[in-house]
Amino acid sequence: MMFSKSERVLLVAPNIFSVELLAGNTQIKHITSVKGVFPAIYEMAPNIIVFDYDYLSEDMEKILRRIRTNPYYNKIKICCFKSGPNRKIDGFLKVLGVNHVIYKNELQNSTKAAIDKVKSIFDPAVTDLLVNAAF
Helix, strand or coil: CCCCCCCCEEEECCCCCCHHHHHCCCCEEEECCHHHHHHHHHHHCCCEEEEEHHHHCCCHHHHHHHHHHCHHHCCCEEEEEECCCCHHHHHHHHHCCCCEEEEHHHHHHCCHHHHHHHHHHCCHHHHHHHHHHCC
């Protein structure tokens, strides 16, 4: 199953990404604050949002429920970047409306299937950022 490539990406994660890579990139907006998620969505109108689950786990349910109950946000794809699989949490995220879950340990092992999965979701610029952040 092929997914559409993203045009505008909102990345909600701690400051683990290279500032130089993000500064010149108009396609990706990086925020670190939970309070900035909805103003950034309104300002940017992203096609996909990538949440760092380990960073936002306490606020994740509230954010996902708010996104999925508002018709203004219904076309946004949601991705969670997690350190590893957990069947119970992953199932709950899917129920809340997460489209894709990407595991950090899969990217660290750099199997062709894991990289191909990420490439099918994101543009190459975003894929490179996520793979570099995984190391």
